[in-house]
Amino acid sequence: xxxGNWKEMFNAACEGDLALVEYxxxxxxxxxxxxxxxxxxxxxASILARQEAVALxxxxxxxxPHLLSEFDGATPLQAARRVGLAQVEAKLVELGAQAPEAxxxxxGWLSRWWRRRDA
Numbered sequence: 001x002x003x004g005n006w007k008e009m010f011n012a013a014c015e016g017d018l019a020l021v022e023y024x025x026x027x028x029x030x031x032x033x034x035x036x037x038x039x040x041x042x043x044x045a046s047i048l049a050r051q052e053a054v055a056l057x058x059x060x061x062x063x064x065p066h067l068l069s070e071f072d073g074a075t076p077l078q079a080a081r082r083v084g085l086a087q088v089e090a091k092l093v094e095l096g097a098q099a100p101e102a103x104x105x106x107x108g109w110l111s112r113w114w115r116r117r118d119a
């Protein structure tokens with residue numbers, strides 16, 4: 001068990017408390033963990049909160065640049081683009097992050113029903 005506290009680290013990442021995030025990372029908290037209550041990763045959460053210094057620190061500390069944050073429905077690269085953190089986006093691309101292929105727009109049940117009805 002780590003000497004740090006994941007929830008405290010996660011909140012510090014969202015608030016931009018870099019010193020506290022550094023403390024927990026050094027204490028061994030898993031920065032790629034997504035707690036079942038949160039379903040979010042500290043990296044994507046810090047990016048969406050526009051905490052650039054924290055996001056860059058997490059990346060430098062081994063945060064997975066490809067890991068989807070289930071709650072946010074975004075990868076780190078998607079999150080950085082969404083909020084306009086160009087420096088974080090550049091670092092993610094440097095680390096090999098790629099935007100997932102766009103899925104075809106899903107149609108609602110009503111449009112599917114109309115297509116079947118008209119066929």
